[in-house]
Structure formats: C-alpha cells, structure tokens
Amino acid sequence: MTDTTDFEAKRDIAEIAVERYKQGRLTRRGFVAAMGALGVLPALGSKAHAQAKEIIVVNWGGAAKDVLQEVLCDTYTAETGIPVIVDGSGPSAGKIRAMVESGAVVWDLCDSGAGSAIILEQQGMTQPIDYSIVDKSKVLEGTAYKNGVGNYVYSYVLATNPKMLGGNVPQTWEDVWNVKDFPGMRTFRKSVRGQLECATMAQGVPLNEVYEALGTQDGINAAIAKFRELRENIIVWGSGSDSQNLFLQEEVAIGNIWSTRAHLLKDQMDKDAFNVSFNGGVIAPGIWVVPKGNPAGTEETMKFIAHGQKPELQVKWLEMIGSGPVNPEAAELVPAELAPYNPSSPENLATQILYNDEWYAKNQIAAEELYVDALIN
Amino acid sequence: MPRINEKVSYWMLVAPALAIMVIFYIVPVLGIWKIAFTEPETGVANFVAMAGSNAVKTSFIITFRVAAITTIGCLILGYIVAYAISNFASKFTPLMVALVILPFWVSVLIRSFSWIVLLGRSGIVNDTLKGAGLIDAPLRLMHNETGVLIAMIHVMLPFAILPMLTNMRGISGAYVQAARSLGASEWTAFRQVYFPQTMPGVMSGALLVFVLSLGFFVTPALLGGGRVLMISEYITYQIQEFLNWGLGSALSVALLIATALVLLIAARFVNLRSALLERK
Numbered sequence: 001m002t003d004t005t006d007f008e009a010k011r012d013i014a015e016i017a018v019e020r021y022k023q024g025r026l027t028r029r030g031f032v033a034a035m036g037a038l039g040v041l042p043a044l045g046s047k048a049h050a051q052a053k054e055i056i057v058v059n060w061g062g063a064a065k066d067v068l069q070e071v072l073c074d075t076y077t078a079e080t081g082i083p084v085i086v087d088g089s090g091p092s093a094g095k096i097r098a099m100v101e102s103g104a105v106v107w108d109l110c111d112s113g114a115g116s117a118i119i120l121e122q123q124g125m126t127q128p129i130d131y132s133i134v135d136k137s138k139v140l141e142g143t144a145y146k147n148g149v150g151n152y153v154y155s156y157v158l159a160t161n162p163k164m165l166g167g168n169v170p171q172t173w174e175d176v177w178n179v180k181d182f183p184g185m186r187t188f189r190k191s192v193r194g195q196l197e198c199a200t201m202a203q204g205v206p207l208n209e210v211y212e213a214l215g216t217q218d219g220i221n222a223a224i225a226k227f228r229e230l231r232e233n234i235i236v237w238g239s240g241s242d243s244q245n246l247f248l249q250e251e252v253a254i255g256n257i258w259s260t261r262a263h264l265l266k267d268q269m270d271k272d273a274f275n276v277s278f279n280g281g282v283i284a285p286g287i288w289v290v291p292k293g294n295p296a297g298t299e300e301t302m303k304f305i306a307h308g309q310k311p312e313l314q315v316k317w318l319e320m321i322g323s324g325p326v327n328p329e330a331a332e333l334v335p336a337e338l339a340p341y342n343p344s345s346p347e348n349l350a351t352q353i354l355y356n357d358e359w360y361a362k363n364q365i366a367a368e369e370l371y372v373d374a375l376i377n
Numbered sequence: 378m379p380r381i382n383e384k385v386s387y388w389m390l391v392a393p394a395l396a397i398m399v400i401f402y403i404v405p406v407l408g409i410w411k412i413a414f415t416e417p418e419t420g421v422a423n424f425v426a427m428a429g430s431n432a433v434k435t436s437f438i439i440t441f442r443v444a445a446i447t448t449i450g451c452l453i454l455g456y457i458v459a460y461a462i463s464n465f466a467s468k469f470t471p472l473m474v475a476l477v478i479l480p481f482w483v484s485v486l487i488r489s490f491s492w493i494v495l496l497g498r499s500g501i502v503n504d505t506l507k508g509a510g511l512i513d514a515p516l517r518l519m520h521n522e523t524g525v526l527i528a529m530i531h532v533m534l535p536f537a538i539l540p541m542l543t544n545m546r547g548i549s550g551a552y553v554q555a556a557r558s559l560g561a562s563e564w565t566a567f568r569q570v571y572f573p574q575t576m577p578g579v580m581s582g583a584l585l586v587f588v589l590s591l592g593f594f595v596t597p598a599l600l601g602g603g604r605v606l607m608i609s610e611y612i613t614y615q616i617q618e619f620l621n622w623g624l625g626s627a628l629s630v631a632l633l634i635a636t637a638l639v640l641l642i643a644a645r646f647v648n649l650r651s652a653l654l655e656r657k
Contacts, residue, residue: 185520190603191618235520236603249497251520365619372614373432376439376606 003093004115004360006193006284007060009154009258012240014062014088016260016321054083055296055304059111061088064321068111071316072308084304091289093120100125100292108296109304110289114357117148117287127290133302138309138327140344142354143285149305150285150326152317155259155343155352156194157281163273164253173202173280176254177226179233184253187246188227190236192367193360194282197353198256199226201280211356220367228374236375247274259343263322266341276341278348284355285326318342409626416623423627433611433628437635440608443525443597444590448537450530451586452579455537459578463545477538485532489599492528493519496600520602528596536589537582544578584643591636608632 055076059068065088073084089095091110097120099105112120120126126147136144143150158176160169170182176198188195197210200223205213213219227234235252237243243257247265262276288308290301307313314325315333324343325331331345339345343352381389413423427433462473480488495501496518503515518524548571556566594609601607606614608628615625 190614231604234602234604238598238603249493249499251498365621368619369430369432372606372611373430373435375604377431377435 003119004357004364005093005113006115007090007092007113008239009193009284010060010111010113010286011062011090012258013154013260013321013323014060014064015241016064016264053296053300054085055108055300056085056087056106057109057111057304058087058089058091058107060090064088067317067320071313071320072304075313076304076307079307080303082300092116093125096120096289096291097123097125103293105291105293105295107291108294108301110291111151112148112287112289114143114145114148114285114287114355115361117145117289118357118361120289121145121147125292127292127294127298129288129290129305130298130302133299134305135309138329140283140285140326140328140349140354143287143326145287148287148289151288151305151308152314152323153283153285153326153343154323155278155281155283155348156189156198156256157259157262157343158198158277158279159247159255159257159262159265160275160277161247161250161253161269161273162275163270164250169275170254171277171279173198174204176256177202177230179230182254184233185235185251186230186233187235187237187243187252187255187257189243189256190238192364192371194284194355195227195256195371196220196223196367197282198280199223202226207280207351207353210353211359214359214363220363220370224367224370224374227371231375234375244268259324259341260322263341278343279351281343281348281352282355283324283343283349283352286323410630412622413626413630416626423623424631426624427627427631432606433608436606436608436611437631439522439605440591440632441635443522443529443605443607444587444593446526447529447533447590448583448587450526451533451537452583454530455534455541455582456575456579458534459538459541459545463542463548464550474542477535477542480532480535485595486599488532489528489596492524492531492596492600496524496527519600520604522601522605524600524602525597525605528600529590529593532593532596533586533590536585540581540585541575541578544581545575548574580643584640587639588636591632591639 055073057068057073059065065086069084069086073086076082076084087107091107091112093112093116096107096110096112096116099107117126128147129144129149131144134149139150140153143153158170158173162169164184165182168182170176170178175182176186196214200210200213200219201207203213203222203226214223235246237246237255237257240258240261243255244261244265246252247255247257248268259276259278259281262274265274266276288305290298294301309327311325311327311330311333314327314330317323318325318330318334318338318341322341325334326344328344328346328349331339331342334342334345340348342348414421416423458473458477462470462477493500497503498515498517500518502518503512506512507515518527552570552574553566556570557563561569592609593607594613597605597607598610601610609632612625612628612632615621615628
C-alpha cells in the first residue's frame with residue numbers, strides 16, 4: 001500500500017501560521033521563539049533524548065510548531081508539571097520507521113496522516129491507542145484507528161468571489177461546472193486529492209455514494225472527463241499559497257481550496273468578495289501516532305492526547321490557524337463569526353464526506369496521470 | 378626547469394575544469410541514468426510506462442513547441458537589437474550593451490514574478506488597456522501559453538542577442554559598401570552580403586536559446602497556470618509528489634536524448650563547428 005498522507009497539506013498549515021503572525025494574530029514572543037528554534041532544530045533533535053517525564057511531540061514545523069506548543073503543550077505543562085516540547089522536523093512515515101527500527105526512539109507523539117498511520121500499523125511501528133484514556137467519542141467518526149487517532153481536520157471547500165460573479169454565486173459543484181451561468185476562471189488543486197470527489201458530485205452523484213462511484217474505472221474516467229470538459233476555465237494551484245494568491249489577485253472567481261487557506265482569505269478580502277461553502281466538501285483529518293517504544297511511555301502520551309481533545313483547546317487551534325476541531329463537541333464553543341469556517345461544525349459536517357485514504361492508496365497514482373493528461377492534452 | 382611538452386601542458390590546463398565537470402556533473406547524471414533503469418525494479422519498465430503515457434507525450438510536445446516559438450521570437454527581436462547596436466555607431470552603444478546584460482543581474486524568479494504583476498487580470502497591462510477604453514473585460518495574458526511565451530522570450534532574449542552581437546561586430550562594413558558601390562540596393566546588399574555572414578551568430582543564438590528553453594522550469598511553472606506543463610516541471614512533479622524517482626529519471630534521460638537528437642538534426646543543416654566555434 002502506498003502512503004497517501006498529504007505532506008503538502010501539513011506543511012501548508014505550518015506556513016499558514018507565518019501568515020497569521022504577519023496579520024498580527026500570533027504573539028510576537030511566540031513567533032520569535034519558534035523562529036529561533038527553527039534555526040537550532042537539528043540540535044534540538046539530538047538533544048531531545050527525552051528524559052523520563054518529558055513528552056516530545058513532533059509536527060511539521062514552521063510556526064505551526066509554536067501554535068501547537070502554546071495551545072496544547074504549555075497548557076498541559078501548566079496542569080501537570082510535565083514539560084512537553086514540540087519538534088518541528090516533520091514525522092514522515094519513513095522517519096518514524098527508521099527511528100523505531102534503529103531502536104533509538106526519541107519521539108513520543110507524531111502528527112501524521114491516515115495513510116501513514118495505516119502503513120505504520122501494518123509494519124508494526126506504532127502502538128495501539130489506549131481508548132480507555134483517549135476518548136473515542138471525542139473525535140470525528142472514522143478518525144479513531146487502532147494505532148492512530150484524529151488531532152485536527154481541514155477540508156476541501158468551495159470558495160467563491162461573489163463580487164466578481166455579480167452576486168450570482170455557485171452553490172453546488174454542478175454549478176461550478178456550469179460555465180454559462182457562472183462565467184470566470186476556476187481553480188483546482190494540481191493533484192486529484194479532494195478534486196475527483198467534487199467532479200463526481202458535479203455529475204449529480206449524492207454525497208454518500210461518491211467513493212462508491214469512484215470505486216470503478218468508469219467512475220474515475222467520468223470524473224476525469226468532467227475536468228477535461230472544464231479545462232479551458234481552469235487554473236491549477238500547486239501550493240496553498242498559490243490558491244490564496246489566485247483569489248487575492250482576482251485571477252479566479254471560484255475554486256476548490258483548503259479551508260485553512262479560506263480562513264486566511266476571509267480576513268484578507270472584502271466581506272462581499274469572499275465566500276466559502278462546505279456543501280460537497282471533503283474533510284481530511286490529521287492523525288496522532290505513537291511510535292513503538294517511545295521514551296515517555298504509553299500512558300503518559302495517551303494522557304497528553306486526551307488533554308488535546310478538550311474542546312476549548314481545539315477551538316483555540318481553529319482561531320489561530322484555521323485547523324478545525326476533530327472533537328465535534330467543540331463546535332458549540334466556536335465563536336459565531338468563526339462557525340461558518342469551522343470544517344467540523346454540525347451544519348458543515350452534514351454536507352461533507354470524509355477523505356477516503358483507502359481509495360487514494362489504491363487509485364491515486366493512476367488517477368493523477370489521467371488528471372494531468374485531461375488538463376494539458 | 379624541465380620542458381613540459383605541449384600535450385602535457387594542454388591537459389594540465391584543462392584538467393581542473395574537466396575534473397569538476399566529471400565529479401559534480403557527469404557522475405551524478407550517470408547516477409540518474411542508473412535510477413531510470415533500476416527503480417523500482419531493474420529493466421526498462423519506466424520507459425515503457427513513459428511511452429504509454431499520453432500526459433508525457435503531450436508534455437513533450439508542449440515543451441518543444443514552447444522552446445521553438447521562444448527561439449523564433451528571440452531571434453527576430455534579438456537580431457534587430459544586435460543589428461542596431463553593431464551597425465549604428467553611437468555614443469549610446471555601451472549603454473545599449475549594458476541594458477542587454479542588465480537582466481542577468483535580476484534572478485529569473487523575480488523577472489517571472491514581475492510578469493505576474495504586469496499580465497494579471499488586474500495587472501498593469503490590463504488596467505492600462507481598460508483605462509484607455511480599448512477593452513471591456515481583462516484579456517487573458519497569463520496562466521496560459523501566451524503568458525509563458527511572453528515571459529520566456531523576455532528571459533531568453535539576452536542569450537540570443539549576445540552571440541549575434543559578437544558575430545556582427547566582427548563583420549567588416551567594407552563588404553556591404555562594396556556591394557552598394559557595385560549597384561546593389563540596400564535590401565539586396567543586406568540579404569545577399571550581410572545576412573549570410575551573420576548566420577553563425579544566428580545559429581549559435583538559436584541553439585543556446587532552444588536548448589536552455591527545453592529545460593526551463595521556473596517561468597512556465599509560474600505563468601502557465603498548471604496547464605503548460607513542461608517536461609522539467611513534470612519531472613519535479615513525479616519526484617516530489619509521488620517520490621517516483623524511476624519515472625522522473627527516465628523522463629530526464631528522454632529529455633536529454635531528445636535534445637541531443639535536435640542538435641544532430643540541426644547539424645545536418647548547419648555546420649555546427651563553424652557556428653559555435655569560429656565566430657567571425
């Protein structure tokens with residue numbers, strides 16, 4: 001099975017934190033500390049031979065590292081006195097495996113993805129989540145794996161610029177494919193992730209049957225054909241910041257982008273010039289995994305995961321960098337003005353499907369090739 | 378002091394540069410070739426996959442088309458500039474040459490981003506045209522092949538001008554004068570006497586621009602909107618997105634071979650030796 005973890009999405013969340021700082025939403029103290037730490041990361045990695053009673057949490061760096069430190073780790077330390085340190089060196093499945101196999105495990109908890117979590121579990125590199133400590137009911141359905149559990153979510157959403165569209169905004173993916181009534185350029189990701197789903201919905205396939213339809217070659221071909229049909233109106237985005245720029249420079253009026261980037265755009269664009277709809281969105285979770293033989297021990301790490309499930313902390317996370325709470329209970333605590341941008345609010349959840357890693361493991365590489373061909377040929 | 382024979386001293390002078398080429402260029406390139414044939418398994422599977430892929434075929438066509446149009450554009454514009462600089466002696470000549478070289482001081486990345494500012498929907502060009510009442514809706518100048526070509530011609534232009542300029546400055550004005558004094562019209566003198574003498578410069582400019590364009594990456598990636606997928610971008614895509622080193626390497630081998638073929642074909646029509654080595 002191939003690893004389907006979307007590392008680009010994870011790095012993008014790191015980048016987003018930088019932008020939040022520029023917008024004045026992150027504290028300067030925290031940012032400078034994080035940037036300083038970035039310069040000494042390799043040193044940190046080697047000294048991170050965790051003594052007992054210290055938890056090393058690893059994510060994808062940038063200033064998201066600082067947000068994680070501030071929101072989850074410092075609060076845990078305040079409560080328990082146990083120091084928690086974030087290492088931003090990017091816990092790819094390969095690195096975790098190398099660490100476990102060499103017997104020199106220095107990481108306790110890693111911010112991974114469902115694809116990696118499944119592979120690592122098969123390879124016996126990770127520990128089972130102890131669901132007597134971690135509360136299964138406090139994560140989104142479908143994100144509690146045997147050896148991994150959801151930590152935050154982000155979505156592929158339908159973003160529009162009502163001003164450019166003259167107030168006539170597409171409500172569904174079918175509308176997005178309707179160039180006659182909704183003229184203008186659209187943007188889609190330069191990868192099939194989260195994109196074939198919307199092309200399938202544009203054919204009128206109901207939400208809960210999307211992956212079923214994509215399960216056959218005909219279904220994939222039909223989705224690809226939709227892109228071929230629309231391609232004269234498509235500009236693709238490679239990175240999260242690309243998608244943001246395309247909206248900022250008014251190059252596109254409609255797009256399928258990450259909810260985390262939409263979270264930034266809503267503050268950067270005029271109120272009447274940016275709109276987000278989770279209708280037909282694809283919601284993707286980040287997954288915590290615990291390497292086998294981690295220095296802080298199983299129980300301590302599980303307690304920390306449980307700490308991170310607290311709704312108020314998860315809401316903080318959303319406020320700071322737009323990653324949605326994985327705990328559905330958190331939705332009630334989200335401030336009213338942020339609720340429309342919360343991927344896991346009950347209203348938004350009802351109109352989305354969960355990103356299907358198994359489908360991607362099986363079909364992604366073949367589908368990518370067809371997708372590129374449809375766009376350029 | 379012992380006399381070193383000529384051959385030894387020749388090789389001693391060439392050796393440092395040659396060593397750097399071998400160690401830092403040829404060896405890694407051979408490493409890439411090896412990957413193309415050995416990953417994920419030994420054999421030609423990567424090349425079979427490549428040949429069967431429509432996306433790869435299209436990407437190759439796009440690459441060669443963009444490179445060819447860029448070359449033609451650069452030659453036409455560059456020839457005029459080079460001709461003007463070398464034939465109309467003026468106190469501005471040093472300034473003109475400096476202006477040709479100036480873009481080299483600015484990175485390709487920055488130059489490409491500048492084109493984004495100029496060519497965007499709400500960029501300077503569209504705003505000016507709209508302000509002047511010439512267009513109602515913004516023109517699509519980028520995120521398509523047009524944008525890539527505009528920026529590529531701009532980036533590559535100095536590579537066309539400089540060889541042609543060197544060549545033209547070496548041409549004595551006496552030939553054209555002789556032709557004129559024998560009754561040739563200005564146009565005939567240019568076409569039959571001057572132009573043939575500039576061919577070596579034109580050819581080396583053309584080859585330089587064409588070969589550089591084939592492997593060009595930054596500008597198409599930024600201005601192509603993802604739909605002008607040049608082969609070099611496709612290689613990065615394979616390696617970064619899918620960690621597919623095998624196919625990525627196979628593609629780069631194919632690009633190298635295709636480039637070599639173009640040179641071979643060019644060699645049938647022009648004398649590369651005189652075009653590239655003996656600039657008169």
